[in-house]
Amino acid sequence: MIIGTRGSDLALAQAKTVGGLLDNRGFPTTRKIIKTSGDTFTDRPLHEVEGVGAFVRELDDRMLSGEIDIAVHSMKDLPTERPAELSIAAVIERDSPHDVLLTNDGSTLDELPEEAIVGTTSMRRRAQFLRYRPDLNVQDLRGNINTRVKKLESGTYDAIILAEAGLQRMGWDIECHRLDADGFCPSANQGTIAVVTLAGSEAELLCSQIDHAESRIATEVERLVIRDVEGGCIVPVGSFAEFVDNGNTIHIRAEILSLDGKRDIRLDEMIPVDNYREHAKELGQKLVALGGKELVKEAISQLSPKND
Numbered sequence: 001m002i003i004g005t006r007g008s009d010l011a012l013a014q015a016k017t018v019g020g021l022l023d024n025r026g027f028p029t030t031r032k033i034i035k036t037s038g039d040t041f042t043d044r045p046l047h048e049v050e051g052v053g054a055f056v057r058e059l060d061d062r063m064l065s066g067e068i069d070i071a072v073h074s075m076k077d078l079p080t081e082r083p084a085e086l087s088i089a090a091v092i093e094r095d096s097p098h099d100v101l102l103t104n105d106g107s108t109l110d111e112l113p114e115e116a117i118v119g120t121t122s123m124r125r126r127a128q129f130l131r132y133r134p135d136l137n138v139q140d141l142r143g144n145i146n147t148r149v150k151k152l153e154s155g156t157y158d159a160i161i162l163a164e165a166g167l168q169r170m171g172w173d174i175e176c177h178r179l180d181a182d183g184f185c186p187s188a189n190q191g192t193i194a195v196v197t198l199a200g201s202e203a204e205l206l207c208s209q210i211d212h213a214e215s216r217i218a219t220e221v222e223r224l225v226i227r228d229v230e231g232g233c234i235v236p237v238g239s240f241a242e243f244v245d246n247g248n249t250i251h252i253r254a255e256i257l258s259l260d261g262k263r264d265i266r267l268d269e270m271i272p273v274d275n276y277r278e279h280a281k282e283l284g285q286k287l288v289a290l291g292g293k294e295l296v297k298e299a300i301s302q303l304s305p306k307n308d
């Protein structure tokens with residue numbers, strides 16, 4: 001079976017993880033690197049390139065045309081709307097869902113001097129940082145993990161924010177400070193790898209063997225809770241579900257922020273695992289009732305290029 005992947009080091013590491021899990025079960029795989037438009041326009045902020053799904057569509061197309069059997073993605077990059085012919089055949093056991101702060105001199109978030117330059121392109125991270133430290137100077141920082149760390153080391157930024165899972169998968173042992181989920185609620189599905197196949201294919205059946213049930217449920221809850229505010233991945237929205245109470249309860253935190261981090265709408269709730277879908281949908285409606293949709297619309301209107 002052929003695993004399709006983007007060519008970045010992170011994507012390759014993820015594809016190797018999935019290949020290894022399948023090999024262990026006696027299903028040999030090979031890898032094929034696919035270049036995507038999200039990889040081509042690395043000089044522009046992500047929301048200007050083509051928004052949601054820049055990295056994903058190309059791999060979808062190659063699968064629909066039969067060129068690859070399996071596609072490996074960072075699950076947080078998968079858009080909500082997916083081609084009906086494709087299936088998430090496996091959700092791999094989650095790595096760290098948290099963000100981390102990397103600083104040039106090892107200082108923590110609280111120790112950074114006023115006006116320190118913090119690099120991130122994520123609107124969520126920007127808003128969360130400004131909420132916590134309105135004095136910081138948050139600047140755009142595009143590029144893959146390697147590029148971003150290099151730009152930190154070159155001194156262009158005093159600090160950068162990354163997904164801890166990315167660092168783990170690269171195998172780098174760099175000093176960093178984990179940002180807690182109360183102040184820095186991660187993106188929905190952060191730290192989780194999704195394995196995509198054609199629905200009804202043999203590959204789907206084989207890949208279902210490496211599915212991790214708790215990770216699948218947690219990622220589904222995270223998406224359901226923010227589904228009705230219709231944000232996509234470029235607006236300041238966080239959603240994080242974790243199993244507590246010996247796996248009987250799910251702790252869900254979700255939030256929408258204004259771009260400047262001055263206003264937010266937040267949820268912090270426990271739901272039973274039984275009937276988790278119904279509970280998650282109810283929380284989604286609660287987020288809407290609190291004004292979540294309006295805040296998302298406001299953020300999008302401030303992001304999109306004005307027509308005239």
Ligand SMILES: NCc1[nH]cc(CCC(=O)O)c1CC(=O)O
Nearest residue numbers: 074076162163165166190191192
């Ligand atoms: N935004 C790009 C992206 N997509 C997935 C990861 C990291 C791995 C993951 O969350 O599974 C990253 C890098 C980052 O956010 O720092």
